[in-house]
Each structure stands twice: as C-alpha cells, then as structure tokens.
Ligand SMILES: Nc1ncnc2c1ncn2[C@@H]1O[C@H](COP(=O)(O)OP(=O)(O)O)[C@@H](O)[C@H]1O
C-alpha cells in the first residue's frame with residue numbers, strides 16, 4: 012500500500028534520513044522505531060507531504076505522493092497525528108473532529124447560496140457522525156469543551172479521533188502514547204487495534220516498546236537517519252544492530 | 268437547530284441588530300448624527316471584511332483603503348464619465364477590487380505574514396499614488412466630482428435617513444453572510460488554520476485557497492463600501508484612501524476584536540464615535556486638535572494589544588460567560604467537576 | 613549620462629538612510645521577531661530633537677550626542693513599557709502594537725513641534741561640489757560616510773565583541789543562547805536601544821537635507837521596511853543592498869519620470885521583485901521546523 016523508496020532528506024548539513032526504503036501492506040500495523048533524532052518524524056512529514064524528500068520517491072497505492080501539496084494527500088486516504096500535538100486549541104472537541112470531516116463534506120453551489128440564509132443542510136449529519144467518532148474514542152463527554160482545556164491523554168485521543176475522522180486508508184501515528192500513563196497507554200494500544208480492525212492500515216512511531224511489540228506486525232528501525240533493521244517484532248528484539256543503537260543512545264543520554 | 272458545542276449564528280443577535288438599525292433614526296434625529304451613522308456603516312462593512320481576513324485567515328492587510336478606493340473610483344468613473352447606472356456599476360465596483368486581490372493573492376501566494384503585510388502596504392501606496400497621478404481619469408488630487416446619486420423606483424436616495432437605511436441594509440447583508448461563513452465548514456477550516464496550519468492541511472484543508480478566498484471577499488466588501496461612499500458624496504478625493512485610512516480600519520478591527528464578526532462591527536462604531544467626540548470637544552477646547560485623535564488611536568492600538576489581545580467584544584463576552592457560570596456555581600450547591608470549571612478559564 | 617550620475621548620487625544618499633533604517637529593522641527582527649514599524653519615528657525624533665537643541669543654542673556637537681541619547685532612551689522605553697508586556701502575542705498583534713506606537717509618537721510630536729518643516733544646519737559648509745558634471749552637497753557625502761561607518765561598526769560589534777556574539781547567538785538560536793546564560797530580555801531591550809540609536813543617527817544625518825517634520829517617519833519607516841524585506845528579512849547585508857536599491861529606484865523614478873510617480877514606481881518594482889524572489893534578494897528559503 013505504501014512504498015518508501017530510497018528516501019534521503021537533508022536539512023542543510025543535517026542528514027535526517029539517508030536512503031531509507033520500506034513498505035507497508037494493507038491491514039498491517041507497522042512500527043517505525045529508533046532513538047530520538049533518528050528521523051522518524053521527518054519520515055512522517057514526507058509521507059504526509061509537509062515537505063518533499065531530497066531524493067527518492069514515496070508511492071501510495073501505486074501513485075507518487077511526495078510532490079503533492081500536503082492538503083492533497085489527505086483526500087487520497089492518508090492522515091496523521093503529531094508528536095507535538097497540533098490540536099485546534101481554540102475550538103471545541105467536536106469542532107476539531109468536524110474539521111477532520113472537512114473534505115468529506117464538500118459544499119456545492121447550492122451550499123454557497125445557503126450561506127446567505129444560514130441553512131447548512133449537512134451540518135446535522137456531520138455533527139452526528141462526529142459524535143459517533145467521539146464515542147469510538149471515549150471522548151463523547153468532553154464534546155463541547157475547548158480543546159485547550161483537555162489533559163495530555165485526552166489531547167492525544169483527540170488528535171487520533173480527528174485523524175480518524177478523515178476516513179483514512181493509512182493512518183500515521185507519531186508518538187501517540189508519549190507522556191501517557193500506564194493505563195492510558197494500554198487503552199491506546201487497544202484503540203489502535205480497534206482502528207486497524209475497522210479497516211485502517213497503521214504506521215506508528217512509538218518509544219513504548221511494550222506497546223510496539225504487542226501490536227505491530229512489522230517493525231522498521233531507524234538510527235541516525237539510516238534503516239538498520241526491518242522485520243517482525245521477535246526478530247527485531249534479537250537484532251544486534253538494533254540493540255547496539257539503543258544501548259548507544261542510552262549511554263549517550265547518561266553521559267549528557 | 269442547535270448543535271451544542273459548535274459555533275453557530277445567534278439569530279437573536281441579528282434581530283436585536285435590525286431593531287437597533289430601525290430605532291436609531293427615530294431616537295436620534297439630528298442630520299449630523301444620521302450622516303455619521305451612515306459613515307459608520309460604510310466603515311463597518313470594511314471592518315467586517317478585514318476582521319475576517321485577520322481573525323479567520325490570520326493575515327494582515329495594511330492596504331485595505333486601496334480596495335475601498337478602487338471600488339469608489341470604479342463606480343465614479345463608470346457612472347459619471349461613462350454614464351452607467353449606479354446599480355449596474357455595483358457588481359463592477361465589487362469585482363474590480365476582488366480581481367485586484369485575486370491577482371495580488373495569486374502572484375504573492377507564497378508570501379505570508381510580514382511579507383504580505385508589506386505587499387498590501389505597497390499596494391495601498393501605489394493605488395493612492397495612481398489616484399493622484401492619473402489626472403486624466405481620476406481628476407487627480409483635487410478629487411473626482413459629479414458622481415450621480417442613487418435612485419430606486421424613480422426616487423433618489425438622498426443623504427440622510429434614506430441613505431442611512433440603504434447603507435445599513437448592506438451592512439446587514441454583509442454581516443449575515445459573514446456570520447454564516449464563519450459558522451460553516453469553511454469558517455471552521457479557517458479557524459483551524461489559525462490554530463495549526465500544518466494540522467489543517469493534513470486534514471485536507473486547502474489552506475492557501477481559503478486564505479485567498481477570504482482576502483478576495485474582504486476586498487469585495489471594501490469595494491462595496493467604496494461604492495456606497497462614492498454615491499453618498501457628490502465628490503471623492505484620494506485623501507480618503509491613504510495609509511492612514513488603512514490604519515484606521517485596522518484599529519477598528521483590533522479594538523472590536525478580530526476573531527469576531529460582531530467585534531469588527533462594534534469596533535467600527537466605537538472608532539467612529541471616538542472620532543466624533545474628539546471633533547466635538549475640539550470645537551470647544553482649542554488644545555484638542557486632530558492630532559489628539561491620532562494620539563488616541565495610537566493609544567487604543569497599544570492598550571488593546573497589551574491588555575485585551577482578543578479585542579473588546581470577545582473579552583466582554585468571555586467576562587459575561589464567566590460571571591454567569593460563577594453565579595450558577597454559587598446557586599447550585601453541587602460541586603463543580605473539573606471539566607466544568609475548565610470552561611470558565 | 614550626467615543626469616544618470618546625478619540621479620545615482622541622489623539615490624545613494626537617500627538609499628543610505630533607508631539602509632540605516634532597514635538595519636534597525638533587521639537588528640530588532642533578528643532577535644525579537646518583532647517588525648518595528650515605529651522605526652521611522654526614531655529617525656523623525658532624531659531630526660526634530662536635533663532641531664530643538666540647536667535652536668535653543670546648545671552647541672552642535674553636544675546636541676548631536678544628546679539627540680542620540682534621547683532617542684535611544686525612547687527606544688529603550690518602548691521595549692520596556694510595551695514590547696516586553698506583549699511577549700507571547702502573535703505576529704499580527706506585535707505589528708499592530710508597533711503601528712500604534714508609531715501613530716502615538718507621531719501625534720505627540722506634532723503637538724510638540726507643530727506641523728511645519730524645520731531647518732537644521734548642516735554639519736559643515738555645504739557648498740555643493742561637482743563630480744563629473746553631477747553635483748553633490750558635502751552633507752550628502754556625510755550621509756553616505758555615516759552609513760558606511762554604521763555598517764562597519766555594526767560588523768565589528770557583531771563579529772568582534774562578546775556582546776555582539778551574544779546578540780548573534782540569540783538571533784540564530786534563542787534556546788541555546790538562553791542555556792548559555794544570555795538573557796533574552798536583555799537582548800530584546802538591547803536590540804531596541806541599538807536600533808533606536810541607528811534611527812537617531814539616520815535622523816541627524818539627513819535632517820539638514822530634508823527639513824524634518826513630524827510626519828516624515830511614516831514614509832521612512834515604510835521604505836526602510838521595504839528595504840529590509842527586499843534584502844531578505846533578517847539579513848544585514850541584504851538590508852543595506854535593499855536600502856540602496858530603494859533609494860536608486862526612487863531617485864531614478866523621480867528624475868526620469870516625475871516626482872509624483874516616484875513612489876508608485878518604487879513600490880511597483882518592489883512588488884515585482886517580491887513576486888520573483890518571495891524571500892527577498894539575500895533571503896534563504898528556510899523551512900521553519902514548525903515544532904515538528
Ligand atoms: N525542519 C527541520 N529543519 C532542520 N532540521 C530538522 C528538521 N526536522 C528535523 N530535523 C533534524 O532531523 C533529525 C531527525 O529529526 P526527527 O525526524 O524529528 O527525529 P525523531 O522524530 O526520530 O526523533 C534531527 O537531527 C533534527 O534536528
């Protein structure tokens with residue numbers, strides 16, 4: 012479904028990704044892991060076309076997407092969450108989700124005419140759908156709260172819900188469980204599985220190894236921009252390069 | 268149909284507004300105040316458009332007077348020089364500024380923030396310069412005169428109460444249109460751009476296109492105001508369309524509150540009222556001059572940004588909401604859940 | 613040819629002033645990300661304060677120093693009273709804040725100095741000299757020299773002093789600078805002080821040429837801002853190039869077309885350049901990390 016082909020990304024002198032290739036098959040949950048600064052978020056940003064790769068192609072359902080503007084990627088069926096939370100904080104919870112539904116509720120010319128009279132006929136339908144989505148993510152009680160008043164755990168859920176509202180085929184989750192406590196994390200991994208079961212393919216970046224190991228069908232490991240391993244969770248756990256990368260990172264952190 | 272938790276047009280507000288328009292000329296009969304209220308309406312149209320641009324598209328225009336001037340001169344030339352009917356020239360007076368905005372937005376689509384601010388500022392200076400220099404067409408600095416009055420069903424719409432109603436009728440249309448836009452999916456998309464443009468475009472919102480559309484709409488509104496202004500006055504001159512005028516519009520929006528359609532309207536009224544007050548006081552006290560007016564506008568901009576960044580209207584509304592929630596809290600002895608409390612913050 | 617030389621000289625003179633104003637913009641912008649549209653008012657205050665001091669009989673050199681100190685103080689005050697309090701406001705609000713300040717200063721100045729233009733004596737005997745058929749006044753030469761001096765001093769300051777290094781650091785990477793113990797507040801304050809003194813110097817230098825009046829700041833500010841944008845906002849060499857270019861467009865426009873058309877021409881060219889190079893002449897296209 013998603014093919015990442017020899018992607019390199021440079022920011023001036025910094026090489027954030029270097030010749031990375033991997034693929035994601037339909038119906039899978041694939042984990043993209045690696046120490047901080049490995050280039051995972053950069054990869055997500057290229058898949059969602061926030062910026063183009065320096066070299067290489069990204070194909071989605073056989074179509075090149077790396078040169079599209081970012082708003083054209085969502086209609087193809089790719090949606091995402093953000094590591095550093097990009098919720099619409101001045102909007103209510105349900106409004107956030109309704110923005111997720113934005114492109115599925117095209118207004119035609121009669122819609123424009125109804126602007127003057129204020130009869131937005133789809134609004135009710137959109138609203139109820141949004142409410143269903145909120146129920147799915149256990150956010151229904153918060154629906155009329157300003158997003159800025161939510162706790163971190165709820166914000167992560169809201170980002171997830173909003174991305175889900177676009178009805179994606181492929182969902183990119185960037186550190187979706189970062190900062191969550193134990194029970195929230197396990198709730199999150201249940202949710203991810205339920206979303207996958209509803210027919211969405213998932214690519215997830217996560218540092219919580221329990222979560223990653225328990226839900227992923229396949230893992231891709233990045234270190235300093237390069238892919239150092241790919242395979243089933245079991246294989247990765249035993250992979251020496253991976254262990255070295257993680258240990259190295261830990262030692263570095265201790266030194267700092 | 269009330270959708271809890273979603274911003275919607277509050278129709279009772281519109282009803283109160285219409286009532287206020289109708290009652291005002293009954294209460295205040297001096298022609299001076301009617302004329303001033305008419306001007307306030309013209310400014311309100313520009314301010315509402317600029318408010319959409321600033322509050323919803325997150326863009327700043329330092330040259331809104333250019334679109335206002337282009338609208339006014341377009342209709343003046345079409346009607347006085349070419350002999351068109353003013354009603355026929357109305358769509359053109361909206362279209363020409365809109366096209367100008369489209370052209371600006373199209374060529375400058377990569378510009379944002381400070382660059383767009385400077386580009387609109389430059390446009391304002393260029394347009395003002397052309398109005399002064401294009402003597403053959405615009406009659407230059409001394410002003411264009413001989414602009415025909417409007418008439419409807421064979422009756423001329425005179426300055427005074429009839430024109431007051433005409434202007435405020437258009438304000439009403441602009442207001443309702445704007446309210447419905449900001450409360451539609453488009454408005455939601457625009458508000459989302461303001462909070463996180465990246466997330467917005469990842470949801471499939473074509474942020475550039477919406478920004479452009481709002482820019483064009485704000486230009487068309489300014490063009491409409493120009494049309495109203497031209498046909499109200501027998502003559503117009505470039506001095507009404509300077510950088511200072513653009514700043515005045517900006518002050519209206521900032522004072523009233525840019526994230527709110529009502530705020531822009533109220534800001535326009537307040538700024539106009541301040542202007543009148545300073546003028547009236549100036550007739551009595553010699554130390555109050557037109558400079559004082561500028562000092563006051565400057566102070567307003569400074570104070571609002573520092574102490575009331577959202578602007579007057581949203582701040583007052585928030586304050587009302589807070590106090591009413593507190594009253595409810597007091598009345599009911601039921602403990603307030605953290606969620607409820609967070610609303611009042 | 614002689615005309616061309618004359619227009620070039622005029623353009624470089626006025627362009628030097630725009631360059632200094634643009635440097636003021638860049639100084640503040642690079643550290644605080646504030647576009648200070650009141651920059652032109654510093655220039656106006658410089659010219660008019662000099663006028664007042666000289667006309668009450670203060671010796672020329674003393675007026676010169678006092679003017680710089682006074683305007684610098686105003687710049688400090690502006691940062692301390694206003695900008696600091698609005699920290700965290702978005703870009704639009706900050707622009708509006710500086711516009712408000714600019715209108716306020718202008719209004720007060722018109723009350724203090726009236727609406728007339730004022731005459732300030734030149735630095736020294738001002739008999740024009742002719743170079744290749746074009747004439748130039750010694751004061752204009754002074755303006756250009758002062759611009760060069762300012763650029764040189766700025767360069768030395770940024771490159772050779774500790775304070776300058778700190779300054780540079782907090783503009784390139786505010787976070788790291790903070791970790792190194794550089795106070796962002798102090799740097800913000802300092803950028804306004806520096807920028808106001810630049811404005812004052814520009815005002816002093818140009819006062820004998822353009823007869824300062826309370827409303828001269830607006831256009832100077834706008835053109836300085838254009839110059840800074842044209843050069844690529846945040847780039848000091850860009851600001852100087854931008855300033856000189858705007859000055860040249862203007863004098864060529866005034867000379868070859870008409871003085872009424874000069875602003876139209878200048879800003880049209882300005883817009884054209886922005887269309888071709890949206891990030892200015894020396895501006896790098898940088899993708900902001902956007903917190904991702
Ligand atoms: N927009 C950007 N500009 C410059 N450098 C960037 C940008 N985005 C990421 N980087 C750099 O690329 C590297 C990878 O970052 P990132 O993809 O965020 O890592 P991860 O998400 O794996 O922790 C880091 O060194 C980071 O500093």
Ligand SMILES: [Mg+2]
Pocket residue numbers: 051052053094904
């Ligand atoms: Mg990351």
